Amino acid sequence: MSKIDEQEYRKRLEQISDLFSRMIQRADELAAERCPYKNRLDQCTAKFGCRNQGKLPTKGGLLMCNGDDKLEYRSAWESA
């Protein structure tokens, strides 16, 4: 097993942190207009109930999100 140079490793961590920071900023912006639990197929990935969830599971087992994102979506989340 060859060893890793610490300086080189830290450089990679900086690159990863930089990539992730931009993603976090984008996630913050996006949260104003789209529920963060809604995936690219408009399915709900939340582990809790939400009034925007459809009734029947989709092929992958997730419920569809019926929210239109025009309303404040957090109000539809149900407490655990």
Place this chain on the structure above:
Amino acid sequence: MATISDISNEFVRNEIEEYIEQPDERGQLITTFAKVRPEMQEIAAALIDGAHHTVDELTQKVLEAGAEALEVMDDGLIAAMRIVGIKFRENFIYVPEVLGCARAMKAGMKHIQPILSASGIKPIAKVVMGTVKGDLHDIGKNLCIMMLHGAGFEVIDLGVDTKPDEFLAAVEENEAPLMGMSALLTTTMPNMAVTIETFIDEDLRDDVRIMVGGAPVTQEFADEMGADGYGKDAMECVALAKRLIAEGVEASG
């Protein structure tokens, strides 16, 4: 000059063709991936697809075959994450997919960890993270964990609905100097204070720095309950974690 056909992996090729629209970014990625070995391209493809089991297996395989850890990081994991970042920025994927890719990256990094240890490189610190009892909202916590991993922390993720005793046991078992609690509901937010009280009751409060966060949490509330710090988002969480660890080192030194 490299062209898209110089990339051997069909999935990676298709991802660049389909989703990378800006010419400069497309050019950079083609140049990068054209030089990348097919085995690393396979890892990259699996990461972009969020297939964490595949990233896990492939990373283990290439490292056992003698690949350098930095090559895996550069050509497999980080190069793939660049594509993920662009897809997210351009609304081709959303937060759940990004977290899936981050999970796949973690699966790959798991195999690099022993090499880091053997090289004398330690994580910044261990951090126990969880959403408090009664709360099932985990996106904020998961984004914090993604950032903490990226910054070089070792994270013990307790998931959602974490009882005070579970936080306590995890901190003790892992000898973690840092802990983070998240709550999204005003109804569950008081469980942060209950958890802190549990640490006080067990005489363990001085052993761990506690940070809190979540939409309804404020600096004032954090101060009232006796937390060591409050972060309003994942970026602040990492900065706070680094500060608390540095303060701890100074205090003990």
